[in-house]
Amino acid sequence: MAVIAxxxxxxxxxxxxxxxxxREVLETILVAPAILYVLLLVGLPLLLAIYxxxxxxxxxxxxxxxxxxxNFEQIVDNPTFIQTLTNTFIFTFGxxxxxxxxxxxxxxxxxxxxAGRKIVRALIILPFAVPVALATIAWxxxxxxxxxxxxxxxxxxxxxxxxxxxxxxxxxxxAMLCIVIINAWRFFPFAIVIFLAGITxxxxxxxxxxxxxxxxxxxxxxxxxxxxxxxxxxxxLIFGIVFTFTDLSIVFLLTxxxxxxxxxxxxxxxxxxxxxxxxxxxxxxxSLFMLPVLxxxxxxxxxxxxxxxx
Amino acid sequence: xxxxxxxxxxxxxxxxxxxxxxxxxxxxGEFMVLLGPSGCGKTTFLRIICGLExxxxxxxxxxxxxxxxxxxxxxxxxxxxxxxGLYPHYTVRNNIAFPLKTQRMARDKIDRQVSWASQxxxxxxLLDRRPRQLSGGERQRVALARALVREPxxxxxxxxxxxxxxxxxxxxxxEIKNFQQRVGLTxxxxxxxxVEAMGMGDRxxxxxxGKIRQVGTPTEIYNDxxxxxxxxxxxxxxxxxVSHNGGSYLGFRPENFLPKEMIDDGAATEFSxxxxxxxxxxxxxxxxxxxxxxxxxxxITAKLPPAHVAEKSIRPGEWHPFAVKNSELRRFDHDxxxxxxx
Numbered sequence: 001m002a003v004i005a006x007x008x009x010x011x012x013x014x015x016x017x018x019x020x021x022x023r024e025v026l027e028t029i030l031v032a033p034a035i036l037y038v039l040l041l042v043g044l045p046l047l048l049a050i051y052x053x054x055x056x057x058x059x060x061x062x063x064x065x066x067x068x069x070x071n072f073e074q075i076v077d078n079p080t081f082i083q084t085l086t087n088t089f090i091f092t093f094g095x096x097x098x099x100x101x102x103x104x105x106x107x108x109x110x111x112x113x114x115a116g117r118k119i120v121r122a123l124i125i126l127p128f129a130v131p132v133a134l135a136t137i138a139w140x141x142x143x144x145x146x147x148x149x150x151x152x153x154x155x156x157x158x159x160x161x162x163x164x165x166x167x168x169x170x171x172x173x174x175a176m177l178c179i180v181i182i183n184a185w186r187f188f189p190f191a192i193v194i195f196l197a198g199i200t201x202x203x204x205x206x207x208x209x210x211x212x213x214x215x216x217x218x219x220x221x222x223x224x225x226x227x228x229x230x231x232x233x234x235x236x237l238i239f240g241i242v243f244t245f246t247d248l249s250i251v252f253l254l255t256x257x258x259x260x261x262x263x264x265x266x267x268x269x270x271x272x273x274x275x276x277x278x279x280x281x282x283x284x285x286x287s288l289f290m291l292p293v294l295x296x297x298x299x300x301x302x303x304x305x306x307x308x309x310x
Numbered sequence: 311x312x313x314x315x316x317x318x319x320x321x322x323x324x325x326x327x328x329x330x331x332x333x334x335x336x337x338x339g340e341f342m343v344l345l346g347p348s349g350c351g352k353t354t355f356l357r358i359i360c361g362l363e364x365x366x367x368x369x370x371x372x373x374x375x376x377x378x379x380x381x382x383x384x385x386x387x388x389x390x391x392x393x394x395g396l397y398p399h400y401t402v403r404n405n406i407a408f409p410l411k412t413q414r415m416a417r418d419k420i421d422r423q424v425s426w427a428s429q430x431x432x433x434x435x436l437l438d439r440r441p442r443q444l445s446g447g448e449r450q451r452v453a454l455a456r457a458l459v460r461e462p463x464x465x466x467x468x469x470x471x472x473x474x475x476x477x478x479x480x481x482x483x484x485e486i487k488n489f490q491q492r493v494g495l496t497x498x499x500x501x502x503x504x505v506e507a508m509g510m511g512d513r514x515x516x517x518x519x520g521k522i523r524q525v526g527t528p529t530e531i532y533n534d535x536x537x538x539x540x541x542x543x544x545x546x547x548x549x550x551x552v553s554h555n556g557g558s559y560l561g562f563r564p565e566n567f568l569p570k571e572m573i574d575d576g577a578a579t580e581f582s583x584x585x586x587x588x589x590x591x592x593x594x595x596x597x598x599x600x601x602x603x604x605x606x607x608x609x610i611t612a613k614l615p616p617a618h619v620a621e622k623s624i625r626p627g628e629w630h631p632f633a634v635k636n637s638e639l640r641r642f643d644h645d646x647x648x649x650x651x652x
Contacts, residue, residue, distance in 0.1 A: 206396075208391060212382045224397060
């Protein structure tokens with residue numbers, strides 16, 4: 001007769017011998033370094049900024065003196081700050097919109113096969129790879145009040161008189177347009193990559209099905225492809241908004257916030273007040289104005305993405 | 311009237327011909343199956359019919375009109391894709407309504423058509439779901455409903471069952487066939503699966519290397535193969551092909567290759583068969599081996615009814631006299647073409 005089961009000798013095994021095979025233990029060990037550095041590099045500076053913003057801390061008088069929300073009240077009462085806040089929004093959303101439009105257009109051009117497409121694809125990444133300082137200096141040359149390449153081209157083509165050429169960086173709204181263009185120029189290769197990744201991920205069967213179902217180019221684009229890649233584009237846009245909203249490099253290198261504060265943005269104003277002028281508490285308070293805006297943007301976007309996925 | 315008619319269609323990708331001169335007429339209401347191995351050009355041909363590809367030369371007629379230069383939306387054919395191509399961001403209702411919306415049909419008429427198509431396929435209860443919430447079989451029905459909703463001249467199906475599991479495939483096969491007969495819709499069905507082709511097609515077009523090898527009913531394809539390709543592509547196991555002194559070929563189906571004593575009457579041709587291996591499959595026994603005096607690229611197979619052939623009577627290594635009725639022998643010339651006259 002076949003033996004189906006034998007009595008098993010029970011050997012005691014240490015409870016800790018396979019402790020690393022337990023999911024919750026391994027999870028904790030593997031995630032701990034990430035949590036630790038987020039706490040140290042993000043959490044700690046944030047707490048420090050909040051601490052400074054509630055005090056009267058300056059580099060001349062580095063003492064912890066609690067002043068409540070006085071710093072915030074003073075900032076909000078300052079009309080220059082309101083302009084800075086408005087500038088930040090115009091700068092951020094203007095350059096993102098322009099970047100997205102250029103990005104989508106570029107992606108469609110790069111999807112079509114043509115001679116030298118690989119080279120163009122590689123070159124188009126350049127604005128993203130060039131250090132912002134070098135790129136901005138090049139742009140400064142293009143927009144310079146005396147030597148502007150754009151203006152001299154216009155004059156040489158006979159489109160404008162020498163007396164009428166725009167003073168790009170000296171006119172408030174033109175200066176804003178300049179920083180928007182430069183930032184859009186930096187952002188659009190990223191947008192192209194995002195759009196290319198999204199569009200090529202749409203299964204060919206779905207596009208073919210839409211074609212046979214009678215959809216032309218525009219309908220395929222706006223009713224099938226765009227809604228399908230929206231989550232990817234939204235993620236790209238979050239990054240773009242967050243990076244632009246906190247950016248000060250272009251303004252610092254190109255206009256120094258001028259003329260008359262027309263291009264001052266939050267990051268730049270915080271830097272000027274807190275670091276250059278040494279008024280750490282007001283600088284911290286200005287910078288903290290980014291926090292609620294960024295939180296709202298991120299929450300809105302994530303909710304939007306979740307809704308699209310269902 | 312013929313629903314779809316192709317005249318000498320050629321499609322080249324660069325220098326490579328994917329479709330190499332296909333002429334085929336599909337009458338109204340017929341279920342036509344395009345059968346061939348992968349890469350034979352059958353899907354390219356289907357894409358030419360619906361207008362996703364432009365043929366290099368040749369004419370295509372749909373409903374009697376030359377449609378060579380018409381875009382897909384003007385051709386009035388519907389296509390169902392291998393992976394269905396459902397729009398993931400639309401509900402089932404909007405998926406089905408999409409082909410009507412592109413025609414700018416009135417809202418109430420769209421609603422009527424959508425409920426007609428969804429009733430027809432029994433998916434009325436799924437209209438507010440999204441494709442990802444559906445099972446494979448349900449997705450297939452939605453894709454079918456979307457194809458039918460605008461009442462096309464012809465329905466094109468590109469390997470529609472390949473994404474289903476084996477069990478579902480059998481029932482879906484039945485369902486599509488029943489449905490097609492009920493609606494009487496001209497259907498062109500592409501597959502590489504000969505069981506699907508034999509089971510569903512009114513007629514089958516066997517395609518290889520961009521050319522049609524044979525068009526005929528399943529019985530014609532099976533019993534009267536036009537050449538060696540058709541003979542060996544259709545049937546499982548395929549037809550045995552043997553040659554004598556490198557000349558012409560002789561073909562016979564495994565189920566007609568039987569022990570001599572089982573062939574009771576009529577003229578028969580005898581072979582001496584050496585058994586190498588035998589497989590018992592329940593309803594049949596497949597025996598593999600070689601025949602004396604003939605060359606063959608593959609092992610010769612015989613499909614025996616287990617009830618009539620006892621296991622012990624046929625063993626590996628033994629020689630047995632086998633025979634095929636002369637009426638079941640098929641002759642092919644040395645180019646592989648069928649020779650009909652005896």
